[in-house]
Amino acid sequence: MPIEMPRGLPFSVDTWTPSSKRKRHHFLTHAHKDHCSGILTHSSYPIYCTHLTKSLVMINYPQIEDSLFVGIEVGQSVVIDDPDGHFSVTAFDANHCPGAVMFLFEGKFGNVLHTGDCRLTPECLQCFPEKFISKKGRDPRCQLDYAFLDCTFGRFHQKFPSKNSASQQVINCIWKHPAAALVYLTCDLLGQEDILAQVSQTFGSKIYVDKAANPECFQALTMTVPQIVTQDPSSRFHMFDGFPKLYERAAAKLAESQANSQPEPLIIRPSAQWYASGEEDSCVESQKKLRFNEAVRDQFGVWHVCYSMHSSREELEWALQLLAPKWVVSTTPSCWAMELDYVKKCSTGTQLTSDDPVWKLLDITVEAPPAADTSTRTMGPSPIVKRPTQIYAESRSQSVKISSSRLLSLSPPSNRPAVTLFGRARLAIKDSNLPSEEQVLSINNQPPLALAVEEDSEVKNENKLENKLEICVTEEQCQESVKEQKTASYSSIGSSRNFSETLKNLYRSMNVPVPRPLPSLVELRGAYKRNKRRIEF
Numbered sequence: 206m207p208i209e210m211p212r213g214l215p216f217s218v219d220t221w222t223p224s225s226k227r228k229r230h231h232f233l234t235h236a237h238k239d240h241c242s243g244i245l246t247h248s249s250y251p252i253y254c255t256h257l258t259k260s261l262v263m264i265n266y267p268q269i270e271d272s273l274f275v276g277i278e279v280g281q282s283v284v285i286d287d288p289d290g291h292f293s294v295t296a297f298d299a300n301h302c303p304g305a306v307m308f309l310f311e312g313k314f315g316n317v318l319h320t321g322d323c324r325l326t327p328e329c330l331q332c333f334p335e336k337f338i339s340k341k342g343r344d345p346r347c348q349l350d351y352a353f354l355d356c357t358f359g360r361f362h363q364k365f366p367s368k369n370s371a372s373q374q375v376i377n378c379i380w381k382h383p384a385a386a387l388v389y390l391t392c393d394l395l396g397q398e399d400i401l402a403q404v405s406q407t408f409g410s411k412i413y414v415d416k417a418a419n420p421e422c423f424q425a426l427t428m429t430v431p432q433i434v435t436q437d438p439s440s441r442f443h444m445f446d447g448f449p450k451l452y453e454r455a456a457a458k459l460a461e462s463q464a465n466s467q468p469e470p471l472i473i474r475p476s477a478q479w480y481a482s483g484e485e486d487s488c489v490e491s492q493k494k495l496r497f498n499e500a501v502r503d504q505f506g507v508w509h510v511c512y513s514m515h516s517s518r519e520e521l522e523w524a525l526q527l528l529a530p531k532w533v534v535s536t537t538p539s540c541w542a543m544e545l546d547y548v549k550k551c552s553t554g555t556q557l558t559s560d561d562p563v564w565k566l567l568d569i570t571v572e573a574p575p576a577a578d579t580s581t582r583t584m585g586p587s588p589i590v591k592r593p594t595q596i597y598a599e600s601r602s603q604s605v606k607i608s609s610s611r612l613l614s615l616s617p618p619s620n621r622p623a624v625t626l627f628g629r630a631r632l633a634i635k636d637s638n639l640p641s642e643e644q645v646l647s648i649n650n651q652p653p654l655a656l657a658v659e660e661d662s663e664v665k666n667e668n669k670l671e672n673k674l675e676i677c678v679t680e681e682q683c684q685e686s687v688k689e690q691k692t693a694s695y696s697s698i699g700s701s702r703n704f705s706e707t708l709k710n711l712y713r714s715m716n717v718p719v720p721r722p723l724p725s726l727v728e729l730r731g732a733y734k735r736n737k738r739r740i741e742f
Contacts, residue, residue: 207240207321208353208536213566215287218308218319218353219536221247230285232294234321235305236261237395244269251275253283253294257304257428261395264424279306280332289313297332299323300368301514302396303429309337314566315350318530323355325516325524326367339529351566352530357515359540361481364519366497371512372403375473378500378508379404385471389445389458392475393422396514398430400475404442411435414444445472452505459506473500475512522547532566 207219210228217225218232221243225231233254234240245266252273254262259274277283282295292312299305301322310317316337323329330338336347358365366374379388390412392400401412412433416423422444426434446454455472462469480497500508516524525533525547535542542548 208534208538210353211566214310214314214317215289215292216310219321223247229287232308232319233258233262234299234308234319235302235395236265237302237322238265240321241265248273253277253308255279255296255304255306258306260428261304261425264428265421277306287312298329300326300329303398305396309333316347317351317353318349318528319353320355320536322357322515324368324514325520327523330524330527333528338527344529349528349530351532351534352525352528353534353536354521354525354542355515355537356521356535356540356542356545357537358477358481358513358517359521359535359537359542359545361477361517362519363480363497363517365477365513365517366511368399368512368514370498371475371510372400374498374500374510375400375475375512376404376407378473378510379408379471382471384468386441386468387470388442389455389470389472390442390475391445391447391451391473393419393444393446395425397475397512398426400512401426401442401444402430402433405433408442410441411437412442412444413438413440419444419446447474447476452507455505455507469506471508472506473508473510475510477511477513477515479503479509480511518545521545 209220209222209224210217215228216230216232217228219234219240221241226247226249231249231252233244233252235254236258241262244262245268248269250273252259253275255278256276259271259276263269263271275283277294277296279296279298282293284291284293290313292310292314294311295309296306297309299307299321301324305321305323307318307320307323310319334347337345337349339345375390379385382388390401390404392398405412412426412435414423414426414434414436415438416436423434451474458470458472497511500510502508522545525545533542533545533548
C-alpha cells in the first residue's frame with residue numbers, strides 16, 4: 206500500500222484515508238486498485254491525474270464523480286495556488302501501465318519526486334530536466350530534496366529483462382509449441398496489454414476475453430488496445446485469469462485436454478513475482494537464477510516469463526546515482542530504502558542542522574540557539590517493523606527512523622508544539638514545561654543536574670526521566686565506602702531542604718528519587734589506603 210505523505214506537504218499521493226482527505230490537493234499516479242483503495246469514501250476535489258487514469262478508475266468505481274478530477278498529462282506542468290505558497294507539479298512517464306505518471310513537485314517545501322509505481326530505465330529518465338540529473342559524479346544543479354521511491358523489488362539482485370525482451374520471450378515460447386491448439390495468457394493485469402498486442406500482431410489473431418467472467422479487464426483492454434480484443438472463443442489465444450488459484454485452474458485445463466485426448470494447451474504467465482518471491486519450492490531455484498532469457502516451466506505445467514513493471518535493485522541504484530536525492534523514502538513496505546547501496550554509502554554524515562529542509566517536510570519549527578551543537582549521531586538500520594504507521598527516511602547525510610503516528614500525522618496548518626525527530630533537548634528547542642538553564646541551579650557546590658530526553662521515545666513518556674548510575678570499582682576499593690553508605694539512604698524529593706522550589710516541583714512531577722552525592726575520588730583513595738594498611742598489619 207502507498208504511504209501517507211508527511212504533514213509538512215499540502216498534498217497527498219495515492220492515499221485515500223481520513224488523514225489524506227485533510228490535504229488540500231490530491232494526486233493519483235495510476236489506476237491500479239491498490240493505489241485507488243478508499244477513493245470512493247475519502248476522495249475530495251481536486252484529484253490530479255491523466256485522462257486515461259481517470260477513465261480507467263471510473264471503470265472500477267463508476268460511482269465516483271467525474272468533476273473531482275483535474276487533468277495533467279505527461280510532460281505537462283501545472284502551477285498550484287496554495288495558502289502556504291505556490292508550487293508547481295510536472296508529470297513524467299512512469300513506464301508502469303497505461304496512464305501511469307511520476308510527479309515532480311517544486312515549492313517552498315523543496316523539490317519532491319514521487320515515482321508512484323515505476324520502472325526507471327534509462328529511456329524513462331531521459332525526459333527529466335537536465336538540472337535534476339547529475340553528470341560526471343557531480344551533484345545536479347538543482348538537487349532533489351526528497352525522492353519517494355517504488356522499492357517493490359529493491360531486494361532482488363538479479364537483472365530484469367526489458368519489457369520488450371520479455372514480450373519476445375512469450376512469442377518465442379509460442380513458436381516452440383506449434384502443436385498447442387490453445388494458448389492461455391495470464392495478462393489480465395493493467396500494464397500487460399503490450400504483450401497481448403505483440404502476440405496479436407505477430408500471429409495475426411485477436412485475443413479472446415470473456416466479458417462476462419472478467420468485465421473490468423475487458424473494458425480496460427477495450428479502452429487501451431481495442432483492436433486486439435474479440436468475443437469469439439474459437440480464437441487460439443485466450444485471456445487467462447492470473448488469480449486466484451492459478452495453479453489449480455491450470456492443472457484442470459491440462460487434465461481436461463489429456464482426458465479428451467487433445468493437444469496440451471500452453472499456459473504462459475508473464476510476471477516477475479514468481480522469480481522474485483519464490484512461490485514454488487526450491488527445486489527450480491537454479492532455473493530461476495540462470496534462465497531470465499527464456500520461458501521456464503514449473504511443476505504445475507505453467508510457463509513463466511520474467512516480465513516486470515517495477516524496477517530491479519540494479520535499476521533503482523542506477524536511477525539514484527543519476528538523480529542524487531538528499532532523502533529517499535520507500536513507498537513500499539516490502540523493502541526499506543535504507544537497504545539500498547546508494548543510501549548506505551551516502552548516509553555517512555552526522556550533521557542535522559536547524560535549516561535542513563527535512564523540518565519543512567515534517568512541518569516542524571526549529572530554533573537554533575547561538576553556539577549550540579546541533580549534531581546528531583547517525584542511526585544505523587533498525588530491525589524492520591512492518592506496521593503501516595512507520596516509514597523509513599534515508600538521507601545522503603543521515604538516516605532517521607520516523608514514527609508517522611507522532612510526526613507524520615496529517616492535518617491542516619496550525620500552531621503545533623515543536624516535536625523533533627530526536628527530542629527537544631538534543632536540538633535545544635524551547636519548551637515552557639522545562640526549566641531554563643538559569644532555573645537549574647547548583648546544589649551544595651555540586652554540578653548542575655543535566656536533563657536529557659530519551660531518543661525516539663513515545664510522547665507520553667517525554668515527561669519522565671530515568672537516571673541510572675552504575676559505578677564499577679574493585680571490591681577492595683569500595684569496602685569502606687559501602688560501610689559509610691549503609692547508613693545513608695536516598696532522600697525523597699519533597700524532604701530535601703537544599704533544593705530550590707523550582708527543582709522540587711520538577712522532581713515531584715517526574716517522581717524521580719534523588720541520590721545522595723557519591724563519594725569523591727579522594728574518599729575512595731583514602732579507603733583504599735586504609736584497607737591496604739590493615740592487610741599489611
